[in-house]
Structures are given as structure tokens and as C-alpha cells.
Amino acid sequence: MRIGIPLLADRVAPRCTFADSVLVVNVKGRRVRKESVLPLEGTTWMDLAGVLNEAEVETLVCGGISQSTRESIRSKEVQVIENVAGTSGEVLEALRKGRLHPGFGLAREPSSSGSKPLLEGEGKNPAGEKVKEEEEQEDEEEDNVVISPGGSHAGTGVLDCIACKDRVCLQGERCPYVTLPPDPDVTRETREILESAVDVAWEEERTLCRLAELVYFALEMEYKTIGVAFCMELLEPASILTDVLRRFFQVFPVCCKVGGVEAEFPMARNGESTVCDPVGQAAVLNARETDLNVLVGLCVGADAVFNRNSRAPVTTIFVKDKSLANNPIGAVYSHYYLTDI
Numbered sequence: 001m002r003i004g005i006p007l008l009a010d011r012v013a014p015r016c017t018f019a020d021s022v023l024v025v026n027v028k029g030r031r032v033r034k035e036s037v038l039p040l041e042g043t044t045w046m047d048l049a050g051v052l053n054e055a056e057v058e059t060l061v062c063g064g065i066s067q068s069t070r071e072s073i074r075s076k077e078v079q080v081i082e083n084v085a086g087t088s089g090e091v092l093e094a095l096r097k098g099r100l101h102p103g104f105g106l107a108r109e110p111s112s113s114g115s116k117p118l119l120e121g122e123g124k125n126p127a128g129e130k131v132k133e134e135e136e137q138e139d140e141e142e143d144n145v146v147i148s149p150g151g152s153h154a155g156t157g158v159l160d161c162i163a164c165k166d167r168v169c170l171q172g173e174r175c176p177y178v179t180l181p182p183d184p185d186v187t188r189e190t191r192e193i194l195e196s197a198v199d200v201a202w203e204e205e206r207t208l209c210r211l212a213e214l215v216y217f218a219l220e221m222e223y224k225t226i227g228v229a230f231c232m233e234l235l236e237p238a239s240i241l242t243d244v245l246r247r248f249f250q251v252f253p254v255c256c257k258v259g260g261v262e263a264e265f266p267m268a269r270n271g272e273s274t275v276c277d278p279v280g281q282a283a284v285l286n287a288r289e290t291d292l293n294v295l296v297g298l299c300v301g302a303d304a305v306f307n308r309n310s311r312a313p314v315t316t317i318f319v320k321d322k323s324l325a326n327n328p329i330g331a332v333y334s335h336y337y338l339t340d341i
Contacts, residue, residue, distance in 0.1 A: 001027045004057035005091060006040060006048065012084050012091060012105075014327055016062035017043050017069060023088055024055045025095070032095045043207060045069040049076055061091060061100065064330050083334040085325065103336040106324055193313060196220040211241070214317055215248060218292055227285035227293040228253040229278070229306055234297035234326075237318055241296060252288050254281045256298065278302040282309035297326070 003026075005012060006019035013019035017040075024035045038051050049072065052060060059079040070080055084091060085105030094100040159178050161167075169175050200208070200216045208216065218226060226249045230238035238253060245251045259280030262273055276299060285293050290312045295303055297320035307314045321328040 001059060002035070002055060002057050003027055003059045003061055003095070004052050004055060005061045005088060006063075007037075007088060010089075011087050012061070012063045014063045014085075014325075014330075016060070016065045016082075017045060017048050019048075022048070022051045022055070022057075024057060025092065027095055032092050034092075045072045049073060049078075052076070052078055064327070064333055083330055083336075103334045106330060106334060106336075192221065210317060211244065214294065214315065215245070219248060221292070223249060223291035225250045225252065225288065225290045225292075227251075227288065227290035227312065228296060229256070229281040229285065229293055229298060230254070230296035231256045231276070231298055231320055234318060234320060238296045241294070241317065245294075252285060252290060254284045256281065256302065258284060276302045278306035279309050282306050282311075286311045 002024060005023040005025070006016045007013055007021050007023050008019050019040045022038045022040055024038060026033045026035050036055065038055060040051055041047060045068070048060075048069075051057075052073070053076065057078060059081060060073055061081045061084050063082070063084060065073075065080065065082050070082065073080055081100060081102055081104075083103045083106055084100070086094075090105065091100065094104055159175075164177075166176075174180060196217055199220060200213050203216070226245050228238060228242055228245070228251060230253060232255050235255075242251050242253045256276040256278070257274050259277030261275050261277045261280070278298060282293075282305075286309075293306075293310050293312045293314045295306065295314060295316040296318045298306060299320065303316070318326060319328055320326055321331075324330045
């Protein structure tokens with residue numbers, strides 16, 4: 001069995017199409033032999049599929065993968081083992097021991113009573129088949145969903161944009177299931193923000209990462225001062241972010257413990273006795289009259305409090321996820337995490 005593993009440096013790429021190369025290995029029983037490392041030039045599923053086809057890969061071992069990419073790769077009769085994290089060495093060792101499974105490096109190994117680890121023999125992916133069955137069942141249930149305008153009274157319609165089949169909004173028409181003001185009161189600032197956001201999102205000359213989008217957006221808005229409200233657990237990325245932003249703007253980084261607010265009881269972890277102070281962070285940046293505030297890793301809830309108290313617009317650049325290496329979207333692509341929630 002030939003296996004392809006998209007790599008970013010020496011780790012499984014967090015997103016399978018955004019990788020430097022694809023490691024191709026040959027697996028026979030428990031014997032794993034490296035064959036080649038092929039460069040991945042593009043960032044689309046077709047680029048990845050081209051490399052897999054060239055190497056005659058039968059199984060793709062990857063990190064995050066979108067539903068459309070997964071379906072496209074499977075249509076090429078390539079099995080997908082997704083949400084795998086770790087170095088290439090760790091993954092190859094798991095292959096040798098027959099312990100590789102969806103969520104490897106992120107979720108615990110399946111129990112013996114549940115799904116077997118993949119590549120133990122040449123059986124199919126039981127977990128993957130189960131997910132497929134669940135998706136098909138959800139599709140059948142979705143066919144029975146009926147969305148009703150709910151009469152002519154404003155606000156009484158049933159709104160469910162996930163279940164909606166019409167999606168006339170995508171054709172530039174107003175949603176018939178919700179009543180919106182005929183002429184929304186959009187401020188000049190809101191209009192400028194949205195126009196700048198569209199300009200950055202529709203950038204065609206290059207593919208921008210989130211950090212580049214932040215810089216381009218702030219430059220187009222002609223912002224001068226940027227606040228960085230960060231969690232101390234993400235001190236290093238916050239420091240790097242601040243250095244990058246200071247190439248273009250005046251930056252004020254403020255940590256989550258800025259108020260020195262004491263907890264009612266000592267925190268067990270690391271002997272900490274202070275709690276996060278998002279209100280204090282917002283107050284500091286409000287006093288600095290920042291044009292834009294950027295969140296780095298604030299806890300769920302603390303970020304909501306900061307947003308409510310910030311006078312300047314707020315955007316999030318990095319989020320904190322202690323389980324998924326600060327990549328929370330990985331949870332929605334992991335069968336194991338979804339069943340644990």
C-alpha cells in the first residue's frame with residue numbers, strides 16, 4: 001500500500017493542500033519504507049491529487065481537510081486518514097505499530113471495542129464508514145426540513161440558514177424568511193470597514209494568510225494605532241505578531257493579567273492567584289484611543305467581555321485551543337472530538 005503524507009517542514013501539514021511536499025511511503029504489513037518526497041507546488045485539491053496520482057498513492061494521511069477536498073480525493077479511489085498530527089517520524093512509527101487512526105496525535109487511540117486503528121491489515125476505515133453513514137442519514141433528514149415564512153408578521157418566520165435549500169441571498173436577493181429594515185442604518189465607518197474587508201478578501205494576485213490580511217486591511221483603513229490584547233499563554237506568538245505589526249503601525253500590547261485582579265482562591269495551576277481582566281485590557285486600549293484592537297488567545301467568554309467593552313473595532317488573529325495546537329477548526333473535522341463533545 002502506498003501512502004502519501006503532506007508535510008510542512010517535517011510535520012504533517014495542518015491543512016493538507018497547504019504543504020511543502022508529500023512524503024510517499026510503501027507499507028507491506030508492518031514494514032514501512034520511504035520511497036520519495038515530492039514537492040507540492042499549488043494549494044488546490046487538484047494540485048494534491050496530481051501528486052498522489054503521479055506516485056500512485058492509495059491512502060492519504062493528512063491533517064485538516066475540507067469536506068469538498070475529502071470527497072474529491074476519495075472520488076479518485078484514494079482512502080483518507082484525516083486529522084493526523086505529529087512529525088513524519090511519529091506517523092511512520094505509528095504505521096509500523098499499526099496504531100495510525102483518524103485523529104492520531106490529537107485524539108486518543110480508539111479502544112479495542114470500537115473502531116480499529118487504520119492500516120492494521122488492509123481493512124477499510126470503520127470510523128470513516130460510520131461517519132459516511134451518519135452524513136448520509138443527515139442528508140436524508142435535511143430533505144424533510146421545511147422552512148416556513150411564518151405569515152406576514154415580522155420576526156415570526158423560521159430562520160435556519162444551515163437547513164435552507166433556497167439560499168436566494170447568494171443571488172443577491174433578500175431572505176424571504178426574515179424581516180430586515182428596508183433601508184438599514186449603516187454608518188460611514190461600518191461601510192468603510194466592509195468595503196476594505198471585501199477588497200482584501202477578493203485579492204486575486206496572491207493568496208494571503210490571515211496575518212497578511214490583517215496588515216492589508218489596517219493599511220487600507222489608514223489605521224495608525226493597533227491594540228493587541230493577548231493571553232499570557234500565547235506570549236511568544238503575541239510578541240512575534242507585535243514585531244510584525246510595528247513595521248507598519250504604532251502597537252500597544254496588553255496582557256490578560258494587566259489589572260492584577262486577585263482570585264477569590266489561589267489558582268491551582270502554577271500557583272497563580274490572579275485572573276484574566278478583559279475589562280482592564282479594553283480600558284487600557286480605550287485610553288490609548290487605538291484604531292483597531294486585535295485579540296490573541298483570550299479565553300472563551302473573556303473575549304466576549306473584551307469585545308463588549310472595546311470602543312475600537314475588534315478582530316481575532318489567533319485563538320487558543322489547548323487540545324488542538326491552537327487550531328480549533330480541527331475539532332469539526334474529527335469524528336472522535338465530535339462524539340466526545
